[in-house]
Amino acid sequence: MTEPSTAGAVHPDPAIELIGISKRFGQVQANDDVSLSVRAGAVHGIIGENGAGKSTLVSILSGHYQADSGTIRLFGEEVKLASSADAIRLGIGMVHQHFMLVPNFTVIENLMLMTAKAPFLTASRKEVLSRLAEIGEKYGLTVDPQRVVETLPVGLQQRVEIIKALLAGGRILILDEPTGVLTPDETDRLFESLAVLKARGVTILLITHKLREIMAVTDDVSVMRRGRMVAGRRTADTDRQELAELMVGRTVTMVTNETARPAGPPVLTASGLSLTDAAGVARLSDVSFTLHAGEIVGVAGVAGNGQSELLNILAGLDVPTAGQFTVAGRTVSAAAPADPRAMRRLGVAHVPEDRRREGLVLPFAMSENSVLGYLDEARGRRPWLLETRRMRARCQSLMDRFDVRPANPRLAASGFSGGNQQKLVIAREHGAGPAVLLVGQPTRGVDIGAIEFIHRELLALRDAGCAILLVSVELDEILALSDRVIGMNGGRIVGTLAAAEADRRRVGLLMAGIGGTAEIAAGAQELSA
Amino acid sequence: MSGPLPRWADVLVIPLINVALAFLVAGGVVALIGENPLAALRVMIEGAFVYPGSLGYTLYYATNFVFTGLAVAVAFHARLFNIGGEGQAAIGGLGVMAVCLTLDPYLPGVLVIPLAILGAALFGGAWAFLPGFLQATRGSHVVITTIMFNFIAAGILVWLLTGPLIRPGQSTPQTRNIAPDATIPTVHEIARALGFEASSSPLNLSILLAAAAAFGVWVLIWRTPFGFRLRTLGESEPAARYAGVPVPSMVVATMVISGALAGLMATNAVLGAQEKLVNNFTAGFGFTGIAVALMGRAHPVGIVMASLLFGALYQGGTELSFAYSTLDRNMVLVLQGLIILFSGALAHMLDGPLSRLFAPRRRLPSTP
């Protein structure tokens, strides 16, 4: 196994050269003639919208996928990466966007999964322990080898992934969106580790959506869009504005919520909502807020901080373990649970976070999807039968109204693009004329044109008096649409900001769990220090 | 990779090819044994359609398979795998007898028959209730529980047929006969009553019930809100939950309907043909339902067609035993296993090659 080169001795050739890489999945051209060069010993960032092909590209580099065409060179030598094993042999370690760990194995078992060469584990165990000690010493990365992985916090699980990647040889380390699941604190610690690794001569390829991170830790940055590599910059020579525009391919002029509006009467009041999961972990703690007619309340937070649980409770999908909420005169609590159908009858519509799994039944025709959750719309004179014609007609009108293409109700949902699928889901919920609309990640994986359309529709719906609760991990989306912003962290509401006082920095602090105006001020100083 | 297949190919060509493959392999086995597969096939076809009464037998078997096939299919649509058709049918038989043994001395046949049919459905459904309930509430896999329930049903039936229900003074594990007017009339009896020549066979009017059941299942699955929810659950449980489908009760309801359909097989076999409850009368037909449902792509029309095929195979297969000393009807079991393998487990083996065959023009220019 190759030892990482020592600090300072930088290889003359680029550590990684990808030339003309293409990869197609079925109908999707995930990578289209992509070329990339990464300097040895540098931290190289890759950015791009959802679905731009970033993960695909690095998965090719780690041998997980095989490119349809193109050449790969490592330190000047052309290599063939027929499997992950080849990449590992060549010293490429990868931390995947979704962890590649066996959750109910111990840390050391997970590490041995890759390293064990001898038939029996006793020998391998000794070897891994000594390598682990070495890595701890060299890079400052330590973890209890006997712990079962699923009992570790996410940050530590990620550290196990990094250690695994380093065990592979540690010449090149690839991290695919490593911070998406981390708390700001954990993120900071990750970046500290990366600095050490870099100092030790490891070449690092970092994928992230967060321009702040790109600016903070990378030396170079490449931008992907729709499967192509569209630009490469020295980080020092660029700024966030330029990168953002490169990413989406044009100047970003999004609709924003300019008109400050007087809030209407309260339509949904939540008090003390809490949810403890089967494992006894508190997912949501004591959440209270009021939603008024004609306002959009944005819920900001890093994924996994209770927003999804909140949406599910309000939609009737989960029952709160404590607390209650009231809507349209009905109070829902553990003692008086409501199911999604009951919530819909109360005028609560719900655009789920995961449209492919929840919001749609992919093999169903669009017409059938257009009545999902609203079967009454499909009943005819004989209420025990569904009327296909009614269903199609309804779907057709939704499709026309929301510009869903192709506008054919008979086609299966699976054949539509993400943006069009999402438009149908929003059209369906919109069409119910709701008093409250719960929206989760309305524009995830949706292209910019559709984003604009969806945003406009949400604002129009609000103007018509609907109360909208918007959950999104996209800070920009929250800022653009919200009349008020609720910051969530660790299942709690950390603070609430009015549209006027909400800016990136303040909302970012809320997401980091730092709430209250005084605290914000203190936190801001701390961060800038 | 290539795009999806045209619908007609998916619905028609693929099942036919899969069945053809099964026949091919089975033919190979016959050849290996040293017999001519075509000659054997001919014996089976003649045995299924040509001899007097053989068509009646073929349709009688097919009727059984329609019920058990529909039972499997309904559960399939909710992505539940009900392997318990065998046990549910057996208990359905008990349902028929529960009604007939208690009521046929007192009530006229016209009243007993509908009650007995109801009994078959109720008992069959009840036997599927617990596996469904355990799946819905405790997550016990319905596949394993239904297998266990098959064994338990067989045990209960043996106990009853050798004990409390045995016809007095008899050794064979079976009940007394149902009063003649309380049985479902056979087709040859009716034909003879109308003055036609008809060789006797167990084919009886339950076949009409089977046809009605097939149509009913079609309406239920594709035309009712219940069916919509059931299919939603089958395609995506998260979507079903999102849409407000009460998942646990849906699972239970689906299993009960599935079990009731399997139980109805007893109306054909017990109330129509044997006119008494015989041990082991289900004879593996519950398992055949799996092959039928897979081959018929869980659609009532497909199931009716597949049932006819299997009816012919079962009837024709018996003829093998008469015609050959080296072959017997177990050849049909081999064929059945192969059909499940090819049209079920290996269903998508041919998708790739076929879609290339069907859609050469739809292929996108791929990067060199």
Add this chain to the structure above:
Amino acid sequence: MTEAWIDAMQILASTLRLATPLIFCAMAGMFSERAGVVDIGLEGKLLMGAFAAAAVASLTGSPWAGLGAAIFASVALALVHGFACITHRGDHIVSGVAINILASGLTVVIGIALFTMGGQTPPLDRAERFRPITLPFADQVADIPVLGPLYAELLSGHNILVYAALAAVPLASIVLFATSFGLRLRAAGEAPEAVDSAGYSVTWLRYRAVIITGVLCGIAGAYLSTAHGGGFVREMSAGKGYIALAALIFGKWRPVPTLFACLLFGVLESSAARLSGVSLPVVGQIPIEVILIAPYVLTVILLAGFFGRAIPPRALGVPYVKER
């Protein structure tokens, strides 16, 4: 007292004999399921193995040749299962059902073709069977109280496959939990993508697992027809494959608890043999059917999670798909 003790030892010895095929099959299923492949087809492989063993033993006169044939036949079915489930991502349960039905048809069809005896093989004579082995000094120590009967009645006097079944349990433990292969095999059933990203082929691991399953089921089959039984009769597996699967679940996919589950089912069966027609104090004569269905009822109760819930391997039954 000694009488009762000897009785107990004899019942346990019978238990051991009856549990042997269950142990083999359950260990077989453990390999497959730990690697992520559901195996409801244990029953079919067991039956096929039983047939192949008896047929070849009868034709060649050697039980060892029969054992080899059983392993071969059972592995062949295992590979069909692998081909459907691993290579073609077919439904594991459908494939298993197909294999069970196929086996119950093929054994009879081939049996009739070979022997024209209605699907059975000719009864095997002594040389064609695995014979009981009397352990050294069994007769001498038989009279020593307590330990004597334990050795002479319980441990001694079984055929070699019974001892092999007992050895299979620690062996399975070692392979699964102390070797690199076992580690990766288990990982393939928990998180196949982790195995893949570590540079090992999930497909090949799973294939090896189903092959091991085939081998063990083959041995179980050979035991049924050439060791415990003296020839093949149709459907002689009689649901043992399903019971083994239940034992595997009951044992939470762990070797030692699974062994005990097998022994529990074995006790039920052996007491069924001894209790038939016997009138017990208090309860009187237990209907034989009650004892016969007890394993199945027990399994359902276990599955319902009333004795603690079994958590299956996470990727069990999930085909590993790299690219959609």
Add this chain to the structure above:
Amino acid sequence: QDFKPAVVFDMGGKFDKSFNEGVWNGVKRFMDETGVEVMEFEVTNETQREQAITRMAQRGADLVLGVGFAQADAIDKVAQDYPDTKFAIIDVYWLDQPNLRQYRFEEHEGSYLAGVAAALASESGTVGFVGGMDVPLIRKFACGYVQGVMDTKADATVLQNMTGTTPSAWNDPTKGAELAQSQIDRGADVVYHAAGGTGLGVIRQVADSGKLAIGVDSDQESVAPGSVLTSMLKRVDNAAYDTMMDAMNGEFTPGIVSLGLEEDGVGIVENEANAELLTPEIREAVEAAKAKIISGEIEVHNYEDDQACPS
């Protein structure tokens, strides 16, 4: 050739070395002597019987022979449907059709002799009986056997087990072996079986343990040479042979034919092969008992008469 006889074997199969095989031997003798082809079918499932018998009649069989009481209902029904065809059935005596002959064997008498032999051959004083399906017919075997044992050795113990309650009990040799072993464990050193194919397992297990077995229906010496004390013969072969001959020669008569010791319809094997096991003393005792039964001095209780066994 015009005469077309047919035989429908029952569960257990025609090579069960026992009941069905006995019939098969008679059928074979008939075929060998007359050159007539006999159509045959083996039932493997309860639902096949009626179809198989019907099919035989349909195919133009002049005589259809059903093997075993389980076919009673089916043959009763088909006999009505095909009044021109002749039918015969073994082990049934309760039907009434003008074209049906029924054979009844006095198995209790033969079993009595088996009991005498077992009691005398046993050293431990404990002997066993393994029955197949638990039905009155098999209880009749057991009952006669017990009487034979007790009359010979009053302090003997007889262990009894039935294999099961369904027809599959006729074909479960492994279970038979386990039952035999459990009896041996409890001290039995002679085990008599009346269990069809299941009995093969009984004999094998008994032989493996170095004890003695008593076979049933046919001479089962060949199953485990040197370990079979004797076999209780039930001359179903004669029944099969006679029926076919009669039917061919136009001498077929309906009604019940009873075959006991007197008619040589039952008995036990006494020949060269078991000369060593079945010692002259035993043979003597058996002969004496046989004479007494025929003369009526000993009355062997028939379980079927009152569904009970005096013990």
